[in-house]
Amino acid sequence: MNKLIINGGVPISGMVRAAGSKNAVLPILAGTLLADGVTQIRNIPHLHDVTTTMELLGRMGVQLTIGEKMCIEVDSSKIENTFAPYELVKTMRASILVLGPLLARHGSAEVSLPGGCAIGARPVNLHLMGLEAMGADISVEEGYIRAKADRLKGAQIVMDQVSVTGTENLMMAAALAEGISVIENAAREPEVVDLADFINAMGGKIKGAGTDTITIEGVERLQGCDYSVLPDRIETGTYLVAAAITGGKVLVKDTNPQLLDAVLAKLEEAGAIIDTGDDWIELDMEGRKPESVNIRTAPYPAFPTDMQAQFCALNAVAAGTGSVTETVFENRFMHIQEMVRMGADIHLEGNTAIIKGVNNLNAAPVMATDLRASASLILAGLVAQGETVVERIYHIDRGYDHIEEKLACLGARIRRTTN
Numbered sequence: 001m002n003k004l005i006i007n008g009g010v011p012i013s014g015m016v017r018a019a020g021s022k023n024a025v026l027p028i029l030a031g032t033l034l035a036d037g038v039t040q041i042r043n044i045p046h047l048h049d050v051t052t053t054m055e056l057l058g059r060m061g062v063q064l065t066i067g068e069k070m071c072i073e074v075d076s077s078k079i080e081n082t083f084a085p086y087e088l089v090k091t092m093r094a095s096i097l098v099l100g101p102l103l104a105r106h107g108s109a110e111v112s113l114p115g116g117c118a119i120g121a122r123p124v125n126l127h128l129m130g131l132e133a134m135g136a137d138i139s140v141e142e143g144y145i146r147a148k149a150d151r152l153k154g155a156q157i158v159m160d161q162v163s164v165t166g167t168e169n170l171m172m173a174a175a176l177a178e179g180i181s182v183i184e185n186a187a188r189e190p191e192v193v194d195l196a197d198f199i200n201a202m203g204g205k206i207k208g209a210g211t212d213t214i215t216i217e218g219v220e221r222l223q224g225c226d227y228s229v230l231p232d233r234i235e236t237g238t239y240l241v242a243a244a245i246t247g248g249k250v251l252v253k254d255t256n257p258q259l260l261d262a263v264l265a266k267l268e269e270a271g272a273i274i275d276t277g278d279d280w281i282e283l284d285m286e287g288r289k290p291e292s293v294n295i296r297t298a299p300y301p302a303f304p305t306d307m308q309a310q311f312c313a314l315n316a317v318a319a320g321t322g323s324v325t326e327t328v329f330e331n332r333f334m335h336i337q338e339m340v341r342m343g344a345d346i347h348l349e350g351n352t353a354i355i356k357g358v359n360n361l362n363a364a365p366v367m368a369t370d371l372r373a374s375a376s377l378i379l380a381g382l383v384a385q386g387e388t389v390v391e392r393i394y395h396i397d398r399g400y401d402h403i404e405e406k407l408a409c410l411g412a413r414i415r416r417t418t419n
């Protein structure tokens with residue numbers, strides 16, 4: 001099984017390019033199911049979740065061609081079936097994103113229920129409730145969501161809870177529905193905006209993405225287009241924390257600083273000197289140790305839950321005591337026990353981790369439990385004394401593009417082994 005071996009203690013230094021956003025490319029690839037004709041998607045990150053999505057679309061009969069320079073050509077004009085099997089959905093919850101587009105364009109879909117996952121129950125009730133409001137007939141049988149509709153009808157939908165993929169699924173369904181849909185209490189994440197921009201580039205009529213009220217005027221058909229995926233703000237933030245935690249200096253290029261306001265504010269509070277341009281961010285720690293920060297996760301534009309684990313690692317070696325409160329997912333602290341095994345001083349009080357910074361972390365064999373937890377253990381390994389072995393790194397390959405190559409280019413002593 002693949003492992004990462006990290007010899008810590010080297011400050012991160014240099015320049016790295018941010019890849020396309022995982023959480024934007026997955027809904028956009030699902031959104032190609034809405035189009036007649038060929039769509040070119042650019043700035044595709046090299047991720048296992050992208051491969052899984054391509055396999056999912058391929059099994060439906062979608063024609064996919066990998067081009068040069070991180071580009072994929074997708075032809076969804078004819079498909080053979082509208083089935084998303086358990087064996088693929090169980091490896092990637094975002095597979096649920098095919099439900100809305102299949103139903104809207106083909107009138108039926110059979111998609112496996114994603115089930116639980118390490119970070120919490122993560123139900124899909126909001127997705128189903130919204131599609132039913134648009135007239136879909138939905139049943140859940142034998143672990144599968146079976147949905148049918150003649151033509152979806154525009155509806156007024158109030159989301160009980162802010163859901164990113166829930167908003168995206170309903171926005172895609174509404175794009176081809178008859179009439180106008182309004183999604184209230186919609187997610188405001190930049191990836192929702194990117195999907196809306198993509199659908200509009202195909203001829204859709206979506207307004208208000210990026211606010212909590214999105215209005216979608218359904219159209220008869222959408223056409224293929226040429227679209228470039230936005231940069232990954234979580235990958236960007238992870239490299240910034242890598243520099244902050246090691247007292248180093250990094251310049252992340254091909255990114256967008258405007259998507260990281262809450263994260264940059266916390267890094268500055270931790271003592272980092274930050275400079276930004278239109279598409280780059282430089283963080284300089286000037287060799288200093290970070291100061292502890294208090295974090296509370298919440299939907300965008302607040303501090304992202306996907307950066308929570310990385311800031312636990314930062315606080316673990318910072319000066320002072322910091323608290324990290326997780327409000328989005330109920331069980332997203334599995335990295336804490338692994339960090340404690342590396343010598344971190346952390347205790348949990350409900351959904352808050354109280355983290356007292358220690359002078360040094362010590363290397364240990366650790367196990368990744370989910371995507372962002374894996375990233376946080378790698379960060380801890382970069383600053384720990386000795387050789388850290390991170391196991392179960394298939395999680396990291398789901399969502400980080402060439403992570404060990406990128407960190408190695410920044411001076412980290414990190415390598416992958418297969419035994």
Ligand code: UD1
Pocket residue numbers: 022023026093094120121122123124125126127161162163164165166191305306328329330
């Ligand atoms: C997306 C992101 C993930 C990120 C999360 C929160 C993708 C592919 N993944 O996940 O990286 O961590 O947003 O920013 O974009 N909920 C319900 N019922 C539903 C749907 C959600 O109760 O039908 C709850 C969830 O259990 C969770 C909260 O709502 O507690 C937010 O989840 P949601 O925004 O839906 O997360 P995802 O879209 O799965």
